[in-house]
Amino acid sequence: MKQQVVYFATPSLSHTVTLDYLKSWTETVWLLKAAGVEHGRIDRGGDCFIDRVRNKIVQEFLDGPGTDLFFLDDDLGWEPGKVIEFIRRPESLLAGVYPKKSDDADWPVMLEADTETGQLVKDQGLYLASFSGCGFLRIKREVLETLAPLVPVFKDIEIGGRHGEYPRLFKTDVDERGWYEGEDVGFFRLARQHGFPLWIDPEIQFSHRGAKTWRGKLSDNLSTFQDRAREICKPRAAA
DSSP, X not given: OOOOEEEEEEEXXXXXXXXXXXXXXXXXXXXXXXXXXXEEEEXXXXXXXXXXXXXXXXXXXXXXXXXXXXXXXXXXXXXXXXXXHHHHSOOSEEEEOOOOSSSSOOOSEEEOBOTTTOOBOEEXXXXXXXXXXXXXXXXXXXXXXHHGGGSOEEXXXXXXXXXXXXXXXXXXXXXXXXXXEOHHHHHHHHHHHTTOOEEEEOOOOEEEESSSEEEEOGGGGHHHHHHHXXXXXXXXXXX
């Protein structure tokens, strides 16, 4: 079996991370070393286009020996033990969902419901989702190797004048109803179409720092997403 090599990737417009991130990352490194997990980092700063920077990170990852790519956003704090748990799980796409930077409690995720029962789809403590934010996301290499050849390639100039080519896996868009879509929605849609479902662990306590710090875990708010999922799946009435 190929040795697992995990690359952690953080886009940062300001070239900085929050203290919440630094504390969580420091504790995560201790656990990685204790578990004997080989790991590296891919960090990119100063790019205001999050879709572009995620795509460049993907290409850098694919050019290397990594088996898993793990996105960690620069304004998050997380439970370090969950990183080890994510690395050890077999799911191809696995994410944690952090609260939005809003006093109206909400979470960047759309959970899926069973079309027969209207209940959220759950397996071994994880919930099936259509999409989520990418700020705490572990991706198996097979996902990126499968999807990258299926999308257009864009060119860009790096600092120093080097030209590069990158797969456009993450892109912002507008859906058929005219609603704006973030770079995460299209990526997960493509992944689902090619057999890579997205699973969510709702039992992670996050901090999300902005003008203030928002804290919480998705499992305390599942009823909201149960209602949203029911509206979308429109289960058949019982006979």
